[in-house]
Amino acid sequence: MNSFDTIVIGAGMSGVTTARMLVDAGQRVVVLEGRDRVGGRMNSDRQAGFPVDLGASWVHGIDGSPLWELVQALGIPTLEYTVGSFQVGGRPIENFDGDGKLMDAEASARWIADVEEADRLLVEEIGESSAGDTYLDVTERALDRSGLDPERIDEIREFFRHRVEEQCGAWIGDLDAHGLDEDAIDGDEVIFPRGYDELPRRISAGLDVRLGHIVSRVARSATGVVVSTGDAEFTADRVVVTVPLGVLQAGSLAFDPPLPDSVAGPIDRLGMGVFNKIFLQFPERFWNEDSYVIRALGEAGEHWHSWYDVSAVSGIPTLLTFAAGPFGRHMQELPDDEVVADVVRALRALYGDAVGEPVAHWITHWGEDRFSVGSYSHLALGSSHHDHDELAGPVDDVLHFAGEATWGDEPATVGAAYYSGRRAAERILGRAVDLDAFAAGITAREQTAGR
Structure with missing residues (x-):
């Protein structure tokens, strides 16, 4: 039996951040990763x-x-x-109209102005939306109010649909009306x-990361947790689960006893x-x-x-x-x-x-991909931004969750994964983690190792 202070499941950005911060604070930590590499959904x-x-x-x-x-x-x-x-503008973009013809500067400027006006109306419609309204509902109301001719409306409608697809990986009719509220840049x-995965690779250097360890079960009790992989068991005072929302929804990771509704509810309601x-x-x-x-x-x-x-x-x-x-x-x-x-x-x-x-x-x-079952989370109809943060737990003070799906301010981003990893570490340590010291520690270890 392998015994630790904390077990971290998943070596993506949130997992290695949590583990690094806990190890820097003197904890014995093991990171169990099913893939043959660190980085998770950061893959260069x-x-x-x-x-x-x-x-x-x-x-x-x-x-x-x-x-x-x-x-x-x-x-x-x-x-x-x-x-x-x-974005619709702001940088050089070659726009082609619905017939596949390159738009000149005047036509592109009109297109940008059309979208900006439609977005202004959309913000109003979202603010007045009711429970059960989808992003499709509010965009159609905004377009109805725009007064534009049908062809220009069709182009904006298509733009709205593609924006939801690229930002959320979802169909516009499946996204909650508030699904892009946190999308400000x-x-x-x-x-x-x-390559972006330089970041988690450098954070994880020197950590005890066990690759090829696919976790199948997390059992918790008043005395701690037992985490089972294919042929091994690991015990610890607590565990931080950082697998993507898609894996949690797929049910390939069993929890004993089952997760309470405070966490299971958000898992069911959020979209991947x-x-x-x-x-x-x-x-x-x-x-x-x-x-x-x-x-x-x-x-x-x-x-x-x-x-x-x-x-x-x-x-x-x-x-x-x-x-x-x-x-x-x-x-x-x-x-x-x-x-x-x-x-x-x-x-x-x-x-x-x-x-x-x-x-x-x-x-x-x-x-x-069995280790992600999707790309990133979004607000499906019936969910709310609170579901992201509620998903983080903790449960019984021994089971924590981290990852982009657990950070309501800007889910679906590497930033969310990073910040949620820090939050998990701070909850376990009972104190704040200084990010300047965190970064300085990484560079100091690299210098010692002769990087």
């Missing part, structure tokens, strides 16, 4: 000689962000890329040319979205050198609608597009070559023969 594929972030990519808004402060303290390089939150956004990435590398760039995004509006962008230029990471012309919500679930069931061909067809409808055959591609299947 480096097999091609450069990183491809198959999971999380962005810090969404660096102003006042403790996550951004950690990135800076660790000296991790970033690239400014301020469109990861599906303060300051620029950044991506990571060395699917958001899959498709990276395509091309022999030549066919889009504008200074464009951040290619975006097809209306009918032209019914399925594939936004392509993000991430060429700066590899130095090779590369576009990133997404398949999210019901479309994402459908696409992850198809062979990769069919997905690539479909994306290329959509691009050629905009650029014609200038679109060459891709020289490489990467495609994710997060909804089929």
Whole structure:
């Protein structure tokens, strides 16, 4: 029997943050991770000689962000890329209308103004919404009030649907009317040319992380917990469960006794979205050198609608597009070559023969990943922001939860995972953890190890 002060289940951002803070405070901690790597939904594929972030990519808004402060303290390089939150404007975007024709500056400006006005009306409709209203309900009411002609309304309707898909991985009619209330972005956004998973990898260095340990059962009592894997048992005074919401909903992790409704209720009510990435590398760039995004509006962008230029990471012309919500679930069931061909067809409808055959591609299947069963959480109809925080527990002072789904202020982000990990550690220690000291400890250990 392996005995510890605290067991942490999951070596994603929240798990390694909790474990690092507890170990720094002198606790005996083991991290049990089912995958063969740390990072969880932060997964940087480096097999091609450069990183491809198959999971999380962005810090969404660096102003006042403790996550951004950690990135800076660790000296991790970033690239400014301020469109990861599906903005309508603000950076160079090549917009194509519903017929697949490139929009000029005047048409693009009108489009941006249309969305801004519709969003203003949408905020009012959300504020006046009732329980049971979906995000689809409130967007339709806002569009009805807009007074725009039908074609312009159709383009905004499509934009609203895709915004929900990209931000939540969900169908707009399944999202609660308040599902994007916490979606504000303060300051620029950044991506990571060395790969985002550098962050959890460096935090976890020196921790007792047991890879390939798939936890099947968590038993709690007044004296502590027993955590069972396939062929081993671990005992501790407490446990911090950081597996994604999708895993909790799938029921592959058993709790004995069963979870109380204060935690089981949020698990049932919250939604877990699917958001899959498709990276395509091309022999030549066919889009504008200074464009951040290619975006097809209306009918032209019914399925594939936004392509993000991430060429700066590899130095090779590369576009990133997404398949999210019901479309994402459908696409992850198809062979990769069919997905690539479909994306290329959509691009050629905009650029014609200038679109060459891709020289490489990467495609994710997060909804089929047994260790995540989806991409990130959202407010499904019938849930509330309080459900995120209630999910954190603790239960009987021995069972804690952390992860993006447990942080109501900005769920579905790496920041949420980081902050929830800190919260779990502080609840266990009974005191605040200084984030400056946390970052300094990481760099000090690296210097001692000769990094």
